[in-house]
Amino acid sequence: MSEQFWTYLFVGLTFGVYVSIALWARASSTKEFYVAGHDVPPILNGMATAADWMSAASFLSMAGLIAFLGYGGSVYLMGWTGGYVLLALLLAPFLREFGKFTVPDFVGERYYSKIARVIAVICALMVSFTYIAGQMKGVGVAFSSFLGVSFNAGIFIGGFIVFIYAVLGGMKGVTYTQVAQYVVLIFAYTVPAIFISIIVTNNPIPQLGFIGNIAGSDIAMLTKLNTVVTDLGFKEYTSTTKSDVDIFCITAALMFGTAGLPHVIIRFFTVSSAKAARKSAGWALMFIALLYTVAPAVGAFARMNFIDTVNEATYIENNEDFEDRTAEILSKGEKPIPKWYKDWEKTGLLDYNDLNQDGIIQYRGPDSKDNIENEIVPNRDIFVLANPQIANLPNWVIGLVVAGGLAAALSTAAGLLMVISSAISHDLMKKTLYPNMSEHTELGIARTSAFIAVVVSSFIGAFASSLPFVAQVVAFAFGIAAASLFPVIFLGIFWKRMNKEAAIASMLTGLVTTVIYICYFKFMGGVEADWWFGVSPEGIGFIFMLVAIVTGVIVALISPPPPIEVQKLVEDIRIPGQKGNLR
Amino acid sequence: MEIQSKKQRLYWKSVRLFTAVLLVVWFLASFGAGIIFREFLDQYYIGGAPLGFWFAQQGAIYVFLIIIIIYCLGMSHLEKKYDFTN
Secondary structure, three states: OOHHHHHHHHHHHHHHHHHHHHHHOOOOOHHHHHHHHHOOOHHHHHHHHHHHHOOHHHHHHHHHHHHHHHHHHHHHHHHHHHHHHHHHHHHHHHHHHHOOOOHHHHHHHHOOOHHHHHHHHHHHHHHHHHHHHHHHHHHHHHHHHHOOOOHHHHHHHHHHHHHHHHHHHHHHHHHHHHHHHHHHHHHHHHHHHHHHHHHHHOOOOHHHHHOOEOOOOOOEHHHHHHHHHHHOOOOOOOOOOOOHHHHHHHHHHHHHHHHHOHHHHHHHHOOOOHHHHHHHHHHHHHHHHHHHOOHHHHHHHHHHHHHHHHOOEEOOOOOOOHHHHHHHHHHOOOOEOOHHHHHHHOOOOEEEOOOOOOOEEOOOOOOOOOOOOOOEEEOOOHHHHHHHHHOOOOHHHHHHHHHHHHHHHHHHHHHHHHHHHHHHHHHHHHHHHOOOOOHHHHHHHHHHHHHHHHHHHHHHHHOHHHOHHHHHHHHHHHHHHHHHHHHHHHHHHHOOOOOHHHHHHHHHHHHHHHHHHHHHHHHOOOOHHHOHHHOOOOOHHHHHHHHHHHHHHHHHHOOOOOOHHHHHHHHHHHOOOOOOOOO | OOOOOHHHHHHHHHHHHHHHHHHHHHHHHHHHHHHHOHHHHOOOEEOOEEHHHHHHHHHHHHHHHHHHHHHHHHHHHHHHHOOOOO
């Protein structure tokens, strides 16, 4: 069977499962629509959170990114897992104890202010639209590269699938499809990883292969990789060119950003209690760690394998006489390019330019020792995608990887959609503009805004290449979440004295400074030499988060303390099982 | 404040202390071992990986997971001790 057949089969099957779940898990009340009825078991919420969290970028790009960055890639590994510690210890159980529906809901009630609520809505929408556009773009790429469907049609099909379960089932539908999507994506990720680990290190467990020796030798894999990349003129794999200060700030911005991301936080509203929220955060991190500890191993193996098979390989122009040419090159004692190279070349993910006209691919770093120029630029997504073929796995595994990538993109998109729709229908319409609205009407508006959000994000995804902010998810989404949302939620729980004036000042400070800094250095020609304290736009969210916290504390101390009912509410959410006056 | 009982105050104090201790571990495993002390730790090896590098790409994640597990167990214990289990 061809890989095209298997890809259609797996994508068709998994989409069928998602739609069936959607039809089964329809939401009939706003409570079911926003928080899946507050009764999702912790382990299932852990899986759903993991799928919600791991996006197209985690699935397709992260291993490749680490393969190129080496130690520098650690910021993503530590940043995107360490945030769960903050979430579990500082936010999730208390927000669940508070017992409402959305992040702006907490901000609005805790700070007894519609203005604070609306600012939180703006932050949540900015974060979520930036994030979701990247997911829709990922869906378009997957469809156009593997299913022979055009980019825009791919986005439309993906959007339609998400539309079915998000609009019908709300959070309930999204939760149970995410559970299924987690199973698909983790299986699709680890199966090829196990085989490539066996090929490179002879160890079936990638995490152990990572610290093990090269197959059939007693040289450590990472030591060999360090030697190989430095010989080609790259920096050592286990070191970095970035400054420690920047590495520190990016890691911190990603951690605090993770903890402040609305689509992650709302997952913890779906469980039954604060205790269940804690447990659920543990399960979520465990399911995430399954992929995140495999990714650096895949990255290192893939870099090793790429250099072994592609560097100094003789290029073959045509696919038709590939076998004959391979035999001919081998008989001359030279190395032919591998079969997977030809298969993936047509996707544009490998860009070979024979600068010295010798018909051989030379892969070199910036400090090339033999003065040969680099001739090949591999796209970072190629490593996860080509893994099954590099490891000589059967064609069905490729279909599985494509279905896994789509599962990762769709599950994240759906989670974000829930944030967008609840921010509009609940926080903006019900709680700010039309407080007398009936539950039936609110549910209708929730579905309508989910529908509009699907359409808008599909359009943003379709025009992603001409919208520069889409490529800056890491800087924008995490920066804003860290600098504007994390401080007010954290202080709202741990500091009773925090008040309305301080919350508004803190959110605005974090939001405005972060957005201006990122825009200046990303789009308006700011240069690296001018970075404040040597901190890149990706890491600046951490600095402005500290500024926002200090601003909040100062403003709170020079303005009146919050009303007594609010102080009582804060005490209630700290103690398990208490019912507050405001509820 | 008078609306808060002595029991609640003591409970909340223990929670904050427990949380602070775990956050110190969180900081040391990631920012400490993986970034600040990386170069020093890289002279030691775990299997074939330099230790600081390994913490940044693997070890920190395992420590995070252990922290959350200990937090869950510890909080259940504190809730029982102060009788907030419902």
